[in-house]
Amino acid sequence: MPNMSVPVVPKFFNTAGPGIPGDHYMIDPLRRIDYENISALIDQKRYFVLHAPRQTGKTTSLLAMVERINAEGRYRCAYLNVELAQTARSDVNKGMKAILSSLEGVAGRYLGCQLSGSPAEIVARNDGNAALVSELGALCCTLDRPLVLFIDEIDALVGDTLVSVLRQLRTGYTNRPQSFPISVILCGVRDVRDYRISTSDGDVITGGSCFNIKAESLRLGDFSGDEIRELYLQHTEATGQTFEENIYPRVWELTRGQPWLVNALAHEATWRMKDARDRSVPITLARIDQAAENLIIGHTTHLDQLIDKLSEPRIRHVIEPLFSGDATPRCLPDDDVSYVLDLGLVKLKNGIGNMEIANAIYKEAIPRKLAWATGAGASIC
Numbered sequence: 001m002p003n004m005s006v007p008v009v010p011k012f013f014n015t016a017g018p019g020i021p022g023d024h025y026m027i028d029p030l031r032r033i034d035y036e037n038i039s040a041l042i043d044q045k046r047y048f049v050l051h052a053p054r055q056t057g058k059t060t061s062l063l064a065m066v067e068r069i070n071a072e073g074r075y076r077c078a079y080l081n082v083e084l085a086q087t088a089r090s091d092v093n094k095g096m097k098a099i100l101s102s103l104e105g106v107a108g109r110y111l112g113c114q115l116s117g118s119p120a121e122i123v124a125r126n127d128g129n130a131a132l133v134s135e136l137g138a139l140c141c142t143l144d145r146p147l148v149l150f151i152d153e154i155d156a157l158v159g160d161t162l163v164s165v166l167r168q169l170r171t172g173y174t175n176r177p178q179s180f181p182i183s184v185i186l187c188g189v190r191d192v193r194d195y196r197i198s199t200s201d202g203d204v205i206t207g208g209s210c211f212n213i214k215a216e217s218l219r220l221g222d223f224s225g226d227e228i229r230e231l232y233l234q235h236t237e238a239t240g241q242t243f244e245e246n247i248y249p250r251v252w253e254l255t256r257g258q259p260w261l262v263n264a265l266a267h268e269a270t271w272r273m274k275d276a277r278d279r280s281v282p283i284t285l286a287r288i289d290q291a292a293e294n295l296i297i298g299h300t301t302h303l304d305q306l307i308d309k310l311s312e313p314r315i316r317h318v319i320e321p322l323f324s325g326d327a328t329p330r331c332l333p334d335d336d337v338s339y340v341l342d343l344g345l346v347k348l349k350n351g352i353g354n355m356e357i358a359n360a361i362y363k364e365a366i367p368r369k370l371a372w373a374t375g376a377g378a379s380i381c
Contacts (some may be wrong), residue, residue: 008330011238013231013267015260019060025263027227027362029061029161030068032220038065042075042183043150045176047169049186053344055302057258061220062150066110075148075182078110083153088161092128099132113142131166137179146182155188178289190342219342222257222313241270241279248286254292256342256359260302265291292331296365305367306345310366315340322346323367 014024023267033050052058062079069077084102107113116122116138117297126134140147143373157165167174172180172241223231232243257262269283270276276283296304309315314336339356340346345362346355357363 005089011234013235013270015054015055015267017059018063019057019178025231025238025266026060026230027223029057029064031227032057032223033061033065034218035065035068038185038218039069042069045182047173047184047186048218049188049190049191050218050220051188051340051342054189054260054305056220056344057259058187058220058223059152062152065168066150069148076111076143076145077148078106079150079152080106081152082165083156085161086153086156086158088158090159090161092160092164093123094128095129095157096128096164098373099165100135103135104173105130107139111139111143111147113139121146129164130168132165133172133180137175138170140177140181141179146177148183149181149184149189150185154191155375166173169317190339193334223259223262224257225252228252228255228257228262231262239279240282241276241281241283243283244285246284246285250285250288254288254360256347260359260360261295261359264295264300264302268294292361292364294316296361299342303361306362306366309343309345315343315345318344318355319357319366322355 011023014020014026019026019029036306038050050058050062066079069075079100080099082099082102085095085098088098097119100115100122104115104119107115116137117125122135125131136147136149154162154165168185174180176182215271217310225248229248232248232251236242251262251265255265266283266286269287272294273287273291275281276287286321310319314333318332318336318340341348344358346360348354349356357366
């Protein structure tokens with residue numbers, strides 16, 4: 001028979017989707033979270049929130065935790081992504097069918113069992129507003145160990161569908177651990193307290209009121225300066241291509257450890273700038289600066305998503321004063337400041353009340369992209 005072995009492909013810097021150890025240069029994702037704290041919350045049967053800005057390695061960390069918890073053997077652990085239900089908006093039955101379709105795959109992959117019927121059958125039997133609580137309860141009763149459930153992209157849900165999911169989880173909470181997950185971890189870009197949910201009957205409901213069983217809200221951290229160096233040196237070890245020592249302070253200034261930016265800079269400097277595919281070419285400070293400029297002027301999804309967010313008034317009135325030189329904008333609701341911090345657009349200076357744009361790339365990219373989009377000069381206003 002012919003040799004069908006798969007050729008070995010060099011690793012690369014990841015700029016899209018979860019990190020895959022065999023494909024990507026990576027920092028151990030469990031180092032970026034307080035796993036000891038998370039493990040203690042699970043042991044205490046807590047429901048809590050783990051949030052992080054987009055493209056910071058959240059899903060990679062979640063999948064690593066699922067693998068770790070299952071390997072430890074005290075719980076069954078599963079990862080459920082509910083983003084498929086986003087388009088259902090306030091159509092609860094449609095949303096629940098999408099979520100149950102995802103849960104169907106989860107049950108087979110992680111738990112070795114099946115749902116009690118097809119998603120359509122389960123919704124018809126229970127109604128959408130009870131389908132998830134009923135099916136999770138039935139699943140837990142079949143397992144030999146308590147279930148820990150990570151629910152990712154929770155804030156992709158909209159309107160009545162999101163309200164229904166949160167309320168069903170709250171309903172099942174008192175039945176844990178025998179007939180409901182012992183711990184549910186909601187994962188998304190924002191803390192649940194920031195959800196402002198417009199329902200089909202015109203009411204506006206906060207996430208906190210729907211999910212008042214939350215014990216804690218944890219945030220995934222960015223890379224440290226040492227971790228940036230460690231990540232880049234993996235490329236040097238694999239290819240022999242060197243990064244000059246003086247690039248590291250500049251990479252820190254440009255990114256402040258934002259994981260997508262750290263990876264994107266290196267990918268630009270070592271691959272998209274084609275002459276650097278010659279691994280004898282060192283990565284210099286000038287090359288890093290050019291890579292940053294390429295990211296800023298290019299239509300990268302990451303930066304374009306940030307610009308889209310600036311259409312929200314509660315973000316604009318936090319961000320605008322920073323570009324006019326006011327690092328301590330006053331009379332701003334605490335929830336709005338927390339929201340912008342959670343999105344990763346700003347950071348606190350030295351851990352105190354003053355704020356600044358999160359990194360040099362954002363500080364340069366936001367006014368430029370807004371000016372390009374509006375044709376109104378370089379002002380953010």
